[in-house]
Structures are given as C-alpha cells and as structure tokens.
Amino acid sequence: MLEMFEDKSTLGISIGVLVVLITFVILWLLRSKKSTRKNILLIGASNSGKTRLFCELVYQKDALTQISIVPNRGDAVIKDGGKTKTVSLVDIPGQDKVRRKYFSLYKRSAKAIAFVIDSLSFQKECKDVAQFMYEVLTDETLSKTKLNFLIVCHKQDIDLSKGQSFIKANLEKEIELLRKISTSALTSTSGSSGEAKSNLLVKSNDSNKQFEFSHLKYTNVEFCETSCQNFDPLRNWLLSN
Amino acid sequence: MLDLFTIFSKSGIVLWYFQGTTQLFTNSVNELIKSVILQERGVQSAWNHNTLSLQYKLDNEFELVFVVAYQNILKLAYIDKFLNEIQLRFRDRFKQVIENCQYGHNFDSFKSDFDEILADCEREAEEQAQMARKPRKYEESEKSSRTVASMIETKTTLIGSLVQSATNSTPSEKTKGKNEENVENLSANLIDDLESKKSNGPSPRPAMRKFEPKSKKTPTSPQPKGKAPKKWDDNVDVNTLDYSSPSNDSKEDLTTSQYASKKDIGRSIGELKPIEVNYEEEIEEVDDYVPETNKNKSKLTSNKQNGKNSTGLFSSLKSLVGGKMLTKETIQPVMEKMQEHLVSKNVAAEIATKVCDNVAQNLEGKQLGNFQFATTIIKQALHESMVQILTPKRRVDILRDVFETQRQKRPYVIVFCGVNGVGKSTNLAKVTFWLIENNFRVLIAACDTFRSGAVEQLKTHMRHLNALHPPENHGGNQMVELFEQGYGKDPAAIAHDAISYAKDARKDVVLVDTAGRMQDNEPLMKALAKLINVNNPDLVLFVGEALVGNEAVDQVRKFNQALIDNSPVKTTNPDLVRTIDGIVLTKFDTIDDKVGAAISMTYTTGQPIVFVGTGQTYADLKSLNAESVVKSLLK
Numbered sequence: 001m002l003e004m005f006e007d008k009s010t011l012g013i014s015i016g017v018l019v020v021l022i023t024f025v026i027l028w029l030l031r032s033k034k035s036t037r038k039n040i041l042l043i044g045a046s047n048s049g050k051t052r053l054f055c056e057l058v059y060q061k062d063a064l065t066q067i068s069i070v071p072n073r074g075d076a077v078i079k080d081g082g083k084t085k086t087v088s089l090v091d092i093p094g095q096d097k098v099r100r101k102y103f104s105l106y107k108r109s110a111k112a113i114a115f116v117i118d119s120l121s122f123q124k125e126c127k128d129v130a131q132f133m134y135e136v137l138t139d140e141t142l143s144k145t146k147l148n149f150l151i152v153c154h155k156q157d158i159d160l161s162k163g164q165s166f167i168k169a170n171l172e173k174e175i176e177l178l179r180k181i182s183t184s185a186l187t188s189t190s191g192s193s194g195e196a197k198s199n200l201l202v203k204s205n206d207s208n209k210q211f212e213f214s215h216l217k218y219t220n221v222e223f224c225e226t227s228c229q230n231f232d233p234l235r236n237w238l239l240s241n
Numbered sequence: 242m243l244d245l246f247t248i249f250s251k252s253g254i255v256l257w258y259f260q261g262t263t264q265l266f267t268n269s270v271n272e273l274i275k276s277v278i279l280q281e282r283g284v285q286s287a288w289n290h291n292t293l294s295l296q297y298k299l300d301n302e303f304e305l306v307f308v309v310a311y312q313n314i315l316k317l318a319y320i321d322k323f324l325n326e327i328q329l330r331f332r333d334r335f336k337q338v339i340e341n342c343q344y345g346h347n348f349d350s351f352k353s354d355f356d357e358i359l360a361d362c363e364r365e366a367e368e369q370a371q372m373a374r375k376p377r378k379y380e381e382s383e384k385s386s387r388t389v390a391s392m393i394e395t396k397t398t399l400i401g402s403l404v405q406s407a408t409n410s411t412p413s414e415k416t417k418g419k420n421e422e423n424v425e426n427l428s429a430n431l432i433d434d435l436e437s438k439k440s441n442g443p444s445p446r447p448a449m450r451k452f453e454p455k456s457k458k459t460p461t462s463p464q465p466k467g468k469a470p471k472k473w474d475d476n477v478d479v480n481t482l483d484y485s486s487p488s489n490d491s492k493e494d495l496t497t498s499q500y501a502s503k504k505d506i507g508r509s510i511g512e513l514k515p516i517e518v519n520y521e522e523e524i525e526e527v528d529d530y531v532p533e534t535n536k537n538k539s540k541l542t543s544n545k546q547n548g549k550n551s552t553g554l555f556s557s558l559k560s561l562v563g564g565k566m567l568t569k570e571t572i573q574p575v576m577e578k579m580q581e582h583l584v585s586k587n588v589a590a591e592i593a594t595k596v597c598d599n600v601a602q603n604l605e606g607k608q609l610g611n612f613q614f615a616t617t618i619i620k621q622a623l624h625e626s627m628v629q630i631l632t633p634k635r636r637v638d639i640l641r642d643v644f645e646t647q648r649q650k651r652p653y654v655i656v657f658c659g660v661n662g663v664g665k666s667t668n669l670a671k672v673t674f675w676l677i678e679n680n681f682r683v684l685i686a687a688c689d690t691f692r693s694g695a696v697e698q699l700k701t702h703m704r705h706l707n708a709l710h711p712p713e714n715h716g717g718n719q720m721v722e723l724f725e726q727g728y729g730k731d732p733a734a735i736a737h738d739a740i741s742y743a744k745d746a747r748k749d750v751v752l753v754d755t756a757g758r759m760q761d762n763e764p765l766m767k768a769l770a771k772l773i774n775v776n777n778p779d780l781v782l783f784v785g786e787a788l789v790g791n792e793a794v795d796q797v798r799k800f801n802q803a804l805i806d807n808s809p810v811k812t813t814n815p816d817l818v819r820t821i822d823g824i825v826l827t828k829f830d831t832i833d834d835k836v837g838a839a840i841s842m843t844y845t846t847g848q849p850i851v852f853v854g855t856g857q858t859y860a861d862l863k864s865l866n867a868e869s870v871v872k873s874l875l876k
C-alpha cells in the first residue's frame with residue numbers, strides 16, 4: 001500500500017490534508033450541534049410562578065420557591081398516552097436586574113417560549129409585563145425565525161384572578177401604546193431602531209391598525225389558562241413543540 | 242432560638258428548611274434576595290427586615306444559598322460558625338445529588354444533622370459566654386507567677402536609668418560635633434538617593450497610567466458658538482444695549498442660539514438614545530498582574546514598551562493558575578489591583594471596596610475551567626456585577642407613565658433637586674425639549690426663589706424652546722409655559738399652585754425646578770422635603786454631576802436621608818416615604834472615561850440613572866447604556 005506513494009512527502013501532504021479536513025468536519029459538527037434550537041424557555045415577570053412550574057414539570061414535585069438569581073435547566077419527561085417526549089426546559093429569572101442578561105444568553109437556543117403571567121396581580125403589573133413582552137417580541141434574533149409563543153395565564157385557581165380574554169385585551173392595548181411611543185421616531189429620522197422594531201413586529205399591511213397578537217409577522221401566539229393543580233394545557237403545548 | 246433556616250439553590254428552589262415559628266418567611270427572604278444579593282451588596286453582618294435579622298452565606302461551587310433568620314433583639318454570636326458548619330455538612334451529605342442539579346431529591350434526612358450542629362453551636366456559645374463572665378482566679382493571673390522581690394524598685398536601678406537619660410539629653414561638645422558630621426553625611430546620602438531615583442524615571446506603576454485620551458466629539462455646527470465680543474467705543478447705540486425691552490427679542494433669532502439649532506428639532510422624538518462610547522482596544526495591562534516587589538527597574542521599562550513581558554507573563558501564570566479552585570488568596574491581590582483601578586476611574590473609594598468585596602465573595606469557591614486565568618474570570622465577574630448594579634431594578638419609562646397620567650386627566654410631576662451648580666435648570670430645559678418633541682405640553686414651575694436670576698434663566702429657556710417649537714406646529718398650543726411668582730416665596734406653595742394651574746390648563750407634564758442646596762444645610766433640606774411631601778410628585782430626580790468622586794456618595798445619601806427624616810409618615814407608614822426615584826447624571830461629556838460617579842450614585846441609592854446630560858445643546862440628553870459605561874470603567 002505504502003509503495004503507491006513515490007516519495008514520503010506526498011504521503012505527508014496527503015495525511016496533512018486529511019487531518020485538516022477531519023478537523024473541519026468535527027468543528028462543523030460541533031457548531032451545528034450548538035446552534036440547534038432545542039430549549040423551551042419559561043420567561044415572565046418575577047413571582048409569576050415560573051420556577052414552581054419548572055419543578056412540577058421536571059421533578060414532579062411541588063417545591064417551595066424563592067426569587068431566582070440564576071436560571072434553572074432540566075429535562076422534562078412528558079407522557080401522553082403511549083408516547084413520551086423529553087423537553088429541555090430553561091427557567092429564566094424574572095427580576096429586572098438579571099432577566100435581560102440571561103434571556104440574551106439563552107435566546108439563541110430557544111425553540112419556543114412560554115411567557116408566564118400572574119393572573120392574580122395582572123392588573124397591577126400590566127405595564128411591566130407588557131414592556132417585557134414587547135422587548136421579547138421585538139427582539140431581533142428571535143424575530144428572524146418562526147417561533148411558537150405561549151402566554152400562560154397562571155394561578156387560575158385563585159378566585160380573583162383574571163381570565164385569558166381580559167389579559168389578552170389589556171396586553172394588546174399596552175403593546176399598541178408602546179409601539180406608538182417607540183415608533184413616533186418614524187416621522188423624522190429614517191432607519192432608526194424604532195422603525196425597524198415596528199417592522200419586525202407586524203405584517204406591513206397591519207401596521208396602521210390597532211395591534212393584535214394575530215398580526216405578528218413571525219411569532220405564533222397562543223393563550224392558555226393554568227394553575228399549579230392543573231397545567232395540562234401547558235403540557236400539551238410542550239408536547240406539540 | 243432560630244426562627245428560620247432555609248437552604249435553596251440560586252435558581253430559587255427551596256431544598257430544605259426549618260421553621261421555628263408559624264410566621265411566613267418567603268417574603269422576608271425574597272426581600273433579602275432583592276435588596277441585598279441582587280443589588281450586589283455583599284454584607285457580611287446581619288440584614289434587618291421588619292423585626293427579623295437575616296444572615297446568608299453563598300456556596301458558589303454548588304450554587305446554593307443558606308439563610309438564617311432570627312428576631313433582631315437577640316444577639317446570636319454563633320451564626321457565622323453555624324452557617325459554615327452547616328454548609329460543610331450539607332455539601333458532604335448531598336454532594337452527588339447537588340452536583341447533578343437533582344433538586345427534586347428529598348432532603349428531609351438533613352434534619353438530624355441540622356439539630357446536631359445547632360445544638361453544638363449553641364452549647365459552645367453558651368460556654369464562651371460563661372467563661373467571659375467569670376472573673377479570673379488569682380492563681381491564673383500573671384501577677385501570681387512573679388516573686389515579691391521583682392516588684393520592688395530599688396534605688397540603684399532608678400538612679401542608673403536617670404543618669405542614662407541625662408547623658409542622652411545633654412551631649413558634650415565633642416559628641417555634638419560628631420553628630421553634626423553625621424547629619425551632613427546623612428543628608429548628602431539622601432540627596433544622592435533622590436537624584437538617582439529621579440533619573441530612573443517615573444514611579445513603578447505602569448498599569449494605571451496608559452489611558453489614551455479618546456477622540457473628542459467634533460462639534461456638529463460649523464458656526465462658532467457663543468456671543469460675539471462687543472466693541473465699546475463712542476458710537477455705541479444706547480438702544481441696542483437695552484435688553485429689557487421685548488422688542489429686542491424679536492430681532493434675535495432664537496432658534497439658532499448657543500442652546501440649539503433648527504436641525505436639532507425632531508432629533509429626540511421617542512425614547513432617548515443611549516450614550517455612545519467608542520470601544521477602543523481594551524488595554525490588557527490590568528490583566529497581567531505582576532507582583533511589584535520582584536521587579537527591578539530595567540524590566541519595568543521594557544515591560545512598558547512591549548506591553549507583555551515574558552517574565553511578567555510567567556510570574557502571573559505562576560501566581561494565578563496555581564489551583565483549580567478560586568480561593569481568597571488568589572482573588573485578593575487581583576482584587577486590590579482592581580479596586581485601585583476603580584478608584585482611579587473616579588469611583589468613590591468606599592464603593593469600590595464594597596463592590597470588590599462582593600465580587601470576591603461571589604467568586605470564592607468557584608471552579609476554574611481548563612485554560613482559564615483567574616484574572617479574566619475575576620474581571621468578567623466584576624464586569625457582570627457592575628452591569629447588574631447599573632441595571633434598573635424596575636421599569637423606568639417616563640413617556641409611558643405620562644400617557645397614563647394623561648388618561649387620568651392630571652399632569653405628571655417631576656421634581657429636580659441637587660446641590661448648587663450641577664445643572665438642574667439646564668437639564669430641566671433639556672428634558673423639556675425631549676418632552677415637547679414627543680408632543681407633550683410642559684409647564685415649568687420656577688421654585689428656585691432664592692438665587693437671583695434663576696427665574697430669568699428659565700424664562701430664557703422657555704423663549705428658546707417656544708421658538709424651536711412654535712405653536713403653529715402643534716395645533717396652536719404653546720408647548721412650554723413658565724409658572725413663576727417671583728422671589729422669596731415658599732417653593733412648596735408655588736409648586737402646589739403650579740400643579741393645580743397645570744391641571745386646569747390641561748398640561749401634560751409639570752417640571753419643578755428647585756434651588757440648589759448643599760446636603761448639610763438642614764433648613765433648606767427641610768424645605769425640600771416639605772415641597773415633596775406636600776405635592777407628592779410622580780418622580781423625584783436627583784441631579785448630580787459626573788465630575789464628583791467621593792463626594793457623590795455623601796450627597797446622594799444625605800439627600801435621601803433628609804427626605805426620610807423629614808417625612809411625616811416615617812413612623813406610621815414607612816413604605817410611603819418618598820425618596821429619590823432616579824438620578825440625572827450631568828456633565829458626562831467632560832469626564833472622558835472616568836465614569837465612576839455613575840457606579841457610586843446608583844450603588845448608594847439603588848436607583849437608576851434616568852438621564853445623562855452630555856453637552857450644551859437641548860438635544861444632548863441621553864439614556865444610560867450600562868454595558869458601555871462598565872466597559873470604559875474597566876478599560
């Protein structure tokens with residue numbers, strides 16, 4: 001076999017080329033593995049029940065929780081009749097101080113996003129929730145791909161909590177207002193971030209109408225009502241993703 | 242004795258807890274996380290919430306938090322030791338489980354260990370208390386070991402010592418001459434030393450100096466700013482000097498003045514743009530920490546020229562990549578360097594220490610990955626920590642809130658306060674411009690009734706702003722109006738009148754300009770507190786200049802404290818006490834990369850920086866970009 005090569009230099013060069021090629025292939029494989037979107041993110045304001053939901057889904061245990069400082073990561077095994085599915089979940093802290101940091105860390109790996117809302121204190125926190133949601137929806141890296149977005153109206157087991165239709169209507173109103181604030185820059189300067197953001201948000205023919213979640217260009221938004229006793233809608237949504 | 246002990250992961254899942262009473266503790270612990278851990282305030286001693294004292298310990302290797310709570314009337318001395326013991330025991334027992342993040346595991350079996358350690362610590366503390374209370378027996382004291390003879394001072398020893406001191410104090414002529422000679426020699430030596438030092442170049446601190454001045458922003462307008470000099474000769478027309486008559490104003494083109502030009506109009510619609518900082522190449526010098534003691538001068542100079550020197554790199558390698566886990570010893574020297582660096586960037590010394598201590602606390606016990614330098618990890622941690630300090634803890638969105646108050650048919654009230662000469666009125670005018678650009682009608686309340694010319698200054702601003710945004714462009718509405726009642730009146734009353742006037746006149750925003758006051762001036766601080774308590778504004782902004790260093794902390798703290806002390810509800814309802822809600826950082830364009838005041842002020846108050854003033858024109862108002870500020874801090 002070795003006699004096929006006339007002198008040793010040809011052998012050396014060919015081996016060298018082979019090694020380089022193999023490294024490239026390995027590197028490419030590694031990178032492509034990293035860039036796959038596989039995580040499902042649990043986001044939302046602080047004290048909306050993200051970590052509790054995470055514990056229920058991953059450890060099947062109703063744990064007590066405190067304010068999160070770092071994200072939780074884990075695999076949830078979901079059984080539905082005959083089939084089982086493993087979903088990798090990431091629970092992002094909701095505190096204003098840290099959520100941007102961790103959200104931008106995990107957003108590239110996001111396959112789908114569940115936005116958890118505390119239905120009980122929604123009226124009080126409406127502005128903050130809408131602001132965060134607007135930030136997420138207008139995020140440039142996220143809006144480039146089609147994304148499933150579930151708005152989880154949590155804590156429905158408490159009597160005074162708001163229903164999903166009320167929450168939806170209020171969020172749409174708030175986001176419309178936020179859009180107005182950031183797109184008022186449209187009139188003077190062109191190509192500013194405000195204009196770009198509004199373009200990301202809605203289809204062009206809907207841009208002058210009142211904002212609705214169905215107008216979103218890329219994101220597919222669904223709503224559901226859950227509580228810690230009954231979070232089947234969330235589980236079904238996870239199965240479908 | 243303990244009311245609560247809880248172990249939870251940093252991600253917020255409670256693993257195990259013990260409760261002494263039936264009180265609910267989740268809120269107290271959440272408050273601790275919110276106002277201490279997330280604010281990056283690493284306090285070692287106890288932190289008080291209502292009647293509870295809380296103390297915590299972080300386990301950075303396994304990402305755990307241990308919290309103890311007890312009634313704050315108790316003084317428990319053993320808490321530190323107890324936390325340490327518990328941490329060690331918990332790690333030993335559940336190492337496997339927590340390493341794999343299996344927080345679903347049942348940790349109930351820890352109860353027996355907990356009881357044992359607690360009993361041990363309590364017993365030990367008890368014993369120590371007992372020991373301290375009992376007086377020592379005579380046999381245990383030092384005195385008992387001495388003989389009686391040693392205690393008697395004999396005459397001979399006394400005289401001997403006296404003679405010695407006498408000869409020392411009155412030297413003879415001979416020794417005097419000798420002494421003088423000695424002195425001369427000594428001084429000659431000293432001078433030689435000094436000269437040799439001078440020739441050896443500057444002091445050996447290369448790391449801190451090389452900050453190239455950044456390229457200054459080029460002025461946007463080509464025409465020269467400022468007034469033209471007036472020629473004082475005989476043929477000056479008296480009428481042109483009369484500035485009091487309004488006819489002069491019409492001739493003067495208000496739109497192209499030193500404050501702003503026409504092209505600024507429309508620039509600041511919408512949210513404010515964040516400040517831009519040119520990211521220059523990060524200078525690596527702070528990175529390679531080299532112990533200064535084992536460097537000689539020749540090495541130093543070459544080090545300066547080449548940036549990285551092989552010996553410097555080697556010694557830094559040796560000193561920093563020793564262990565795989567970060568310990569106090571590895572962190573300490575780097576931290577000292579960092580602290581010095583922060584102080585050189587105008588961070589108040591006290592704050593720099595606190596920030597660095599907290600980062601050290603957060604890093605201790607962290608595992609180093611392969612090929613990771615301790616310095617890079619520490620620097621990164623410091624970076625993250627400071628970004629977190631500058632990140633607001635709640636939503637700050639004035640435009641959104643103005644829409645809200647518009648709906649409620651009342652004006653949105655902002656009060657500006659601060660020490661003298663920091664730029665309250667100037668930045669108030671800038672904020673006015675920004676609000677007008679966003680189509681809000683503004684009323685300025687001139688509550689500086691003390692400094693002469695304060696009202697006229699605002700009047701001038703108002704004229705300029707109205708000229709830039711004439712009523713024709715806004716449906717015939719005059720966009721800015723000034724509410725003034727002259728000098729010497731009570732500012733609180735003027736503000737109150739202004740707000741009720743604004744309500745009637747359907748103004749959207751009321752900006753209250755107050756007189757500058759030093760933080761130690763008790764009566765003036767009382768007046769400010771009164772103004773705020775009477776009118777209950779939506780936002781209280783503290784205006785501070787970016788030029789200040791250590792003073793920044795004192796100013797902000799005393800203003801805040803004065804507002805708390807003079808509040809009528811401070812005893813009945815402490816949650817309703819109005820304090821500073823936000824900070825306006827002015828003169829930001831004058832400080833180059835010494836942006837430390839931003840950190841000092843936000844750390845002290847815990848409040849966000851809402852506006853940053855970056856220049857002379859109305860459009861020079863920006864929002865703070867935490868990332869870029871921290872980058873220029875660590876440069």
